[in-house]
Amino acid sequence: MKKFLLYIVLILGAVAFAYPFVWMMLASFKPELEIGGLTLLPSSWTLDSYRLVFESIPIVRAFLNSLIVVVAVTGSVLLFSSMIAYALSKLNWRGRETVFNTILFTMMVPGMVMLIPLYTLVVRFGWTDSLVGLIVPFLMNATAVLILRQSFLTIPGDILEAARIDGCGELRILFTIIWPLSIPAIVTAGIIVFIGNWNEVLWPIMVIRKEEWMTMPQMVALFSVGGGSFGKLGPQLAAAFMLGLPIIALFLFFQRYFISSMASSGLKG
């Protein structure tokens, strides 16, 4: 009986969290006039909302822009963060502690302090209205360094020493010995950077004005706010659904990794 009640409550909770997404998905296929109603299923399925989205904004272009930015940032973060994480965990050099403490300090400064000066810097470099302005400031990431360093510390030094005696270079040690032993940490860092960057919207709104360089969250937000959707509900939901779908699909495949990575990033912050 007690178990039964427990399940009822848990299922009610699941409905509260999942139902709005299900509603959004189904409503995006409804005729515009039906969206305000209480029925869940469309009386007749229509692609009108999606047609209007594709006709009024270059959403495919925005998707590709987002993809380019996210892949470039995630790739760079993993490469350079593991290099410095390796130096911080497995090599002895003067200033190591200072560098590590500096990185910890950068994590404590709230983003809103940096926002405006960083923007003026990007303007000065002439990077507004270009993907460069969305990528370059985020090529490095302190959270990733912490996660990777923590994982690298657990690898015994003997293995590395043996590889060195065999004449293995440091870059090769990093990529052929350390990386295969740190896959969970790399996936964790990768997911955090990927999600954070994919969902980032304030920075693109600041840096990008031309439609052709907009990222997907930015374009969908402006489509809803800026009147591009002519106040129609269906197209807004359709655009939002297309924005959410890639992440939801990724999440369903890698949910275990997602949950543990986000939780660990929170605990570190």
Added chain:
Amino acid sequence: MSTIAGNLAPGHRKNRIPRRRTAGRRIGYLFSAPYLIHLAIFFGYPLIFAFVLVFHRWDIVTPMEFIGLKNVIRLFQDDLFFRAILNTGLFLAIHIPLQILVALFFAELLNTKLKGRNFFRSIYFLPVVVSGVVVAILFQQLFAFETGYVNSLISAIGGKRIPWLVSPKWAMPSIALMATWKNVGFYIILFLTGLQNIPESMYEVAHLEGASTWQRWRYVTLPLLNPMMVTVVVLSTIGGFSLFIEPYVLTGGGPMHSTLSALLYIYNQAFYFNHMGYAAALGLFFALIIFVVVFVQRRFVEEDVY
């Protein structure tokens, strides 16, 4: 034994460490260089420049003009600055307690042996990974006054429609409600981790001493969960100050500035009025407020439980 080890160790070091040190040093600098150069340009310089900007008037197009402390003085006379602080305070006052209650509730439920635990955990986590833009557009329609799903439901069961996003009284609470819905899955996981770290033996001892269920919860669970509680409060606070896309999409900061958030105000000053100096000053002062609030919270929350 210790003397032998003590004699051996120095000789050992003499042979091996110096060679490794020099190699390690060179590679250490080399491997850190890209990160540190990037950090100097995209963190160090902006951080210093933030303090320069505070003393200047600058629209980014014409040359900077030194105005001394005018930005700071203006800040203390700016009703909207205080309004944004009050709004954030209201947001946090609703969001944090609600979030802790809901997260603790579901974490406790999930901290039992049951089938499908991972399934529920994932469903609760779903809104966390989805973009804030999606959630904002979704709730804009769910919370719409005439056609919104929530109000339709309320009036279908005979209730009175609630002016969720259109009344200055309701708008911020609505956004706090929405933010709780979006983030709570994350905090469920944090509390669940905390609960699972409490050793079973603690409960057994409490049980032997004749503690009631409530007493066990109050004197075992809650104190041992305290570090997690601090984390949750601090993270929610920082999250509250970085509120941007929800009011940007849902209300534009209105009605009557009731949802103007700290970040939205900085954004408006920089991009509607081109006041880069004043926007930078706002950023620094909001950050200062975050530090103070978090400091006070830590003291309060940590002392309160122990």
